[in-house]
Amino acid sequence: MADPMKIRAQMKGDTADIRVLMSHAMETGQRKDNAGNTVPAHYIQSITVDVGGKRVLQGQTGPAVSRNPVFGFKVKGAKAGDKVVINWVDNKGDKRTDEATIS
Amino acid sequence: MDALRRTLLKGAGATGAIAAAVAAGVLKPSQVLAAEINRQAFEAKDVAGALKAAGAGNAAESKDIVIRAPDIAENGAVVPVEIVSNIPNTISLAVVVDKNPFPLTTAFDFANGAVPEMALRVxxxxxxxxxxxxxxxxxxxxxxxxxxxxxVGGCGG
Known part of the structure; x- marks a missing residue:
């Protein structure tokens, strides 16, 4: 199981500013290790973000997202105290769900 | 398929089975999430192919999409990119890096008040x-x- 995500969610005016850092190797499948063997691809494939029980974002990612991906999103109409739930699934079927509260 | 069966045997629950099915390529994530941009686009090896698979072969150039990225990136492994769409009713945004082995990097769908902009590192x-x-x-x-x-490039090496 991967390490927890770091989620920061703050209200700025009427918009919630959500930042998330996921802990993931994001191997591209292009890289070779010291012995010259190709390191198999291992990357996050899909991400969903729910705020206050509603799906606000769903996305797909390829191997070209940086290691330990950081994403920033903005959601209008959210309010302080709303729960932010972020989930990812990688190409090996590993997954992780973390939540935070908008402050 | 082996992985799928094992997950089921372990009784990891329905979501586990779906994730394993996705990993085994039985279920494409687009079927699970009904995504706007389909998964095949991520496997395209050139920009034209990626755009075509995404259904965007005839995309019009627009000045209403803002890309904030450095002119010169010192480290190709971590290039901060921020994109903002000022086009009304934008429901989906994708980032494409032309010369990468797989040009399409991310595609996000926005709903329920999400502002069509995102920041990420590619x-x-x-x-x-x-x-x-x-x-x-x-x-x-x-x-x-x-x-x-x-x-300095960020893929392979």
Whole structure:
């Protein structure tokens, strides 16, 4: 199981500013290790973000997202105290769900 | 399929089974999430192929999409990119790096008040155009481009 995500969610005016850092190797499948063997691809494939029980974002990612991906999103109409739930699934079927509260 | 059966045997629950099915390629994530941009687009090896698979072969250039990225990125493994769409009714945004082995990096769908903008960090193998693709609710595609010079590549090596 991967390490927890770091989620920061703050209200700025009427918009919630959500930042998330996921802990993931994001191997591209292009890289070779010291012995010259190709390191198999291992990357996050899909991400969903729910705020206050509603799906606000769903996305797909390829191997070209940086290691330990950081994403920033903005959601209008959210309010302080709303729960932010972020989930990812990688190409090996590993997954992780973390939540935070908008402050 | 082996992985799928094992997950089921373990009784990891329905979501586990779906994740395993996705991993085994039985279920494409687009079927699970009903995504706007389909998964095949991520496997395309050139920009034209990626855009075509995404259904955006005839995307119109637009100045209403803003790409914030460095002109010169010192480290191709971590290139901060921010894209903002000022086109009304944008429901989906994608980031494409022209010269990467798989050009399509991310595609996000927005709903329920999410503002059509996102910030992320991508890998770039070499100096290339970064393209932002926006889809509106009437099914039209718009695109904007910006060149980012890379001094040290971030793919392979």
């Amino acid at each position: 890998k770039m193998g070499q100096t290339s155009l970064v393209e932002a693709l926006a889809k509106t609710s009437d099914g039209k595609f718009y695109i904007a481009k910006k060149e980012v010079k890379v001094t």
